Amino acid sequence: MRPDIVVIGGGTVGAAIAYGLALRSERVLLLDGGDGDFRAARANFGLVWLQGKGVGLPEYHSLTQGSVQAWQGFAAALEGQSDTALGYENNGGLAFCLGDEAFEKRRAALQRLHNQWNGGEPDWEMLDRGTLQRLLPRVTLGPEVVGASYGRLDGHANPLRLLSALHAALVRLGGQIRGNATVRAITAAGPDFRLDLGHEAITAPRIVIAAGLGSPALARQVGLDIPLRPQRGQILVTERLPAFLPLPASGLRQTADGTVMIGATNEEVGYDTSTTGDAAARLSRTALRTVPALAEAGLVRQWAGLRVMTPDSYPIYAQSESHPGAFVALCHSGVTLAAFHAESLAAAIAAGALPDSLSPFHQSRFNVSQAA
Amino acid sequence: MFRKLHDPGAQAVTITIDGNEVQAEIGESLAAVLLRQPQAWSRTTPVSGSPRAPYCLMGVCFECLTEVDGVASVQACMTPVRAGMRVVRQHGRRDFAA
Numbered sequence: 001m002r003p004d005i006v007v008i009g010g011g012t013v014g015a016a017i018a019y020g021l022a023l024r025s026e027r028v029l030l031l032d033g034g035d036g037d038f039r040a041a042r043a044n045f046g047l048v049w050l051q052g053k054g055v056g057l058p059e060y061h062s063l064t065q066g067s068v069q070a071w072q073g074f075a076a077a078l079e080g081q082s083d084t085a086l087g088y089e090n091n092g093g094l095a096f097c098l099g100d101e102a103f104e105k106r107r108a109a110l111q112r113l114h115n116q117w118n119g120g121e122p123d124w125e126m127l128d129r130g131t132l133q134r135l136l137p138r139v140t141l142g143p144e145v146v147g148a149s150y151g152r153l154d155g156h157a158n159p160l161r162l163l164s165a166l167h168a169a170l171v172r173l174g175g176q177i178r179g180n181a182t183v184r185a186i187t188a189a190g191p192d193f194r195l196d197l198g199h200e201a202i203t204a205p206r207i208v209i210a211a212g213l214g215s216p217a218l219a220r221q222v223g224l225d226i227p228l229r230p231q232r233g234q235i236l237v238t239e240r241l242p243a244f245l246p247l248p249a250s251g252l253r254q255t256a257d258g259t260v261m262i263g264a265t266n267e268e269v270g271y272d273t274s275t276t277g278d279a280a281a282r283l284s285r286t287a288l289r290t291v292p293a294l295a296e297a298g299l300v301r302q303w304a305g306l307r308v309m310t311p312d313s314y315p316i317y318a319q320s321e322s323h324p325g326a327f328v329a330l331c332h333s334g335v336t337l338a339a340f341h342a343e344s345l346a347a348a349i350a351a352g353a354l355p356d357s358l359s360p361f362h363q364s365r366f367n368v369s370q371a372a
Numbered sequence: 373m374f375r376k377l378h379d380p381g382a383q384a385v386t387i388t389i390d391g392n393e394v395q396a397e398i399g400e401s402l403a404a405v406l407l408r409q410p411q412a413w414s415r416t417t418p419v420s421g422s423p424r425a426p427y428c429l430m431g432v433c434f435e436c437l438t439e440v441d442g443v444a445s446v447q448a449c450m451t452p453v454r455a456g457m458r459v460v461r462q463h464g465r466r467d468f469a470a
Contacts, residue, residue, distance in 0.1 A: 138469075138470055139470045140469075140470060239445055239466065240418045240465045240466075241465055241466065241468040241470075242465050242466075242467070242468050244468070244469075244470035245470070257418075257419070258418060258465050291470055293468070293469060293470045294470070296444070296468065297468065298445045300434070
């Protein structure tokens with residue numbers, strides 16, 4: 001098969017775009033990297049999340065809101081295409097506030113974002129402790145919990161099932177996936193791109209670079225300078241417990257299987273996926289201040305992943321000007337934005353041009369003088 | 373099934389499993405005691421409900437989780453027998469009140 005388009009990167013971002021392209025009858029080849037590559041998609045916390053996102057870039061709030069609102073339909077279609085249950089729930093989500101100061105700080109941050117966004121009714125509200133307690137009847141909250149922010153559109157899903165479902169659906173739609181296929185070089189070959197895999201080469205008229213932290217080296221070869229850094233996030237998970245937490249929270253969610261995920265750190269430690277005892281202690285301490293009874297629960301695993309982080313933390317979506325037909329898609333919210341990637345973004349890439357609405361996410365925003 | 377090869381003599385103690393008195397030896401692994409019982413299983417899984425018995429006997433597989441003296445999800449293979457120990461087989465997800 002000669003592909004219409006090659007997606008470089010088989011993580012949640014690349015797979016969602018590839019799935020969306022296949023839905024639009026493109027012949028898609030998805031190139032996935034090696035087992036030893038950094039794989040943020042396999043370390044994800046699993047929130048489908050809106051509240052608090054987009055401070056300083058309200059377009060990101062709108063983008064995220066669109067994806068979150070599309071998630072239900074996206075999930076239903078993907079489950080049908082893959083016979084995989086994603087465990088998606090969208091009954092809202094919480095950010096617990098420990099202490100009055102944290103509560104006011106949270107309110108102020110959400111209000112500031114809302115004022116910047118200016119996009120209609122707020123999708124969040126601040127809940128006092130009493131209201132929060134009524135939402136969580138089976139939880140004895142820690143004494144420091146004064147309340148929470150509640151995002152109406154927030155939810156969660158199983159991120160590993162999502163990744164597996166995207167791959168399965170892509171294949172079912174006629175797409176191809178090649179594992180252990182690391183792209184070593186990209187060169188122009190007439191109107192096409194030639195991808196050097198070492199033992200062979202693939203040519204295609206269009207490519208999408210969605211290779212996470214491996215992207216800058218590839219993007220440079222098609223004229224795109226992508227500033228990225230890794231940011232480590234560590235997560236803990238407990239043994240399976242009876243259901244007690246009906247809503248996911250930022251940093252604390254109970255999965256459909258009963259395990260409780262506790263996360264996540266934000267660490268600037270370079271390309272290091274080690275876990276640390278210090279992080280386990282800090283994450284546990286915060287969780288126990290919120291739900292003290294978790295002290296009884298056994299931890300069964302701790303892991304670390306590297307977020308794909310841009311200088312302002314927001315995504316990069318761009319088409320190369322010097323190499324038209326080469327696109328880049330990078331972000332650290334691959335689960336939340338999966339619906340957007342599979343729908344609007346895939347449609348735009350299939351049509352050959354990104355819409356003006358995505359211009360705030362072009363990487364040229366990082367070109368302005370640092371001194372300005 | 374399994375049987376003990378030697379007489380524990382003065383080290384013999386009585387513990388209870390699901391309320392039934394059982395003979396054991398101080399310091400032997402609780403998993404070994406469970407494996408000597410007519411019902412050798414230690415718990416049922418929260419996923420399918422099927423019974424699980426001590427398997428790896430070295431602390432890595434977590435199949436032998438039981439409640440010991442009121443503490444849930446204790447690894448029986450890593451727990452030496454003490455006199456008067458109260459052991460309860462664990463059914464599905466452990467008890468937990470948040």
